Amino acid sequence: MRKALLLIAIFAVIFAEEAAFAASFTQRVSELSSKAQKGDVRAQHELALTYCEEGARQNYKLAADWFRRAADKGFTESMYCLANLYMSGLGVKQNRVEAIKWYRKAAAKGHLECKNILGMMYEVGDEVNYDTEEAARLFEEAASQGHAGAQGNLARILFYGAEEVEPNPQAAYYWATQASENGDAQGQFMLGIMYQTGRGVEQDKATAVSCFYEAASQGYAEAQYRLGLAYKNGDGIARDLDAAKYWLELAAEQGHSEAASEL
Numbered sequence: 001m002r003k004a005l006l007l008i009a010i011f012a013v014i015f016a017e018e019a020a021f022a023a024s025f026t027q028r029v030s031e032l033s034s035k036a037q038k039g040d041v042r043a044q045h046e047l048a049l050t051y052c053e054e055g056a057r058q059n060y061k062l063a064a065d066w067f068r069r070a071a072d073k074g075f076t077e078s079m080y081c082l083a084n085l086y087m088s089g090l091g092v093k094q095n096r097v098e099a100i101k102w103y104r105k106a107a108a109k110g111h112l113e114c115k116n117i118l119g120m121m122y123e124v125g126d127e128v129n130y131d132t133e134e135a136a137r138l139f140e141e142a143a144s145q146g147h148a149g150a151q152g153n154l155a156r157i158l159f160y161g162a163e164e165v166e167p168n169p170q171a172a173y174y175w176a177t178q179a180s181e182n183g184d185a186q187g188q189f190m191l192g193i194m195y196q197t198g199r200g201v202e203q204d205k206a207t208a209v210s211c212f213y214e215a216a217s218q219g220y221a222e223a224q225y226r227l228g229l230a231y232k233n234g235d236g237i238a239r240d241l242d243a244a245k246y247w248l249e250l251a252a253e254q255g256h257s258e259a260a261s262e263l
Helices: 002-037 041-052 060-072 076-088 096-108 112-124 132-144 148-160 169-181 185-197 205-216 221-233 241-253 257-262
Strands: none
Touching: 002 041, 041 060, 041 076, 060 076, 076 096, 076 112, 096 112, 112 132, 112 148, 132 148, 132 169, 148 169, 148 185, 169 185, 185 205, 185 221, 205 221, 221 241, 221 257, 241 257
16 A cells, blocks of 8 residues: 555656646747747747757757748858758758758858868768868868867877878877867877877877876777777786776777777
8 A cells, every 4th residue: 555655656746747847848938939930030049949859849840940940040050950950850851961051051150060060071071072171171260269079170180181181290289189178089089199109299108098098988989999908008007907808898889890809
């Protein structure tokens, strides 16, 4: 009897929370809809975001409609969100060409993440002409304004070089440092590679291991692999086969074939 009463109490709490959420959601949508229908672009954007929230009331189709209305009026963040929906096919038919159109419009208005995304597309020729020079230019524009992901991407392309980009390890070190300080895993990893190889900075394998650890702790598979190797070989850190196995397994679980072969 006591167990039955407990279950009733639990369900009552759950239903009360759901009812409260539904009432809150309805009120928020009502308030935003009133403003959005009158042409308030920020309300249109926030209403679209509300429809993207997880739960039974999630509606990407309505989200796409409101993002488009705000985007058509020049609201940059809505351009970016609409591009993401076209890229993923959520709420709209998947259309990568349409997505790129909106990424470009947002990038032209200074949206840093869109510049970074377009840079990555140009780097590999994904739905755009392969152009590593343009990729580096876009990365640098976003990186110069503090975008951590673009800083990491710029560090990588400058370190290794590309078809139209000369390697510049010193510049790569600068941008990897910036990215690392901003918490970017790729930047931390690239900094580790530089300290490990002595390219762009004086070689320091202990510092390399520290950089790999920072990136590996964020789930960066290549850093997990490099950290595992460092522990396995005692390279820059005391040899520890248990730690090596731990990091190599994490990388292998993410599909890193070289890590799997080391196990």
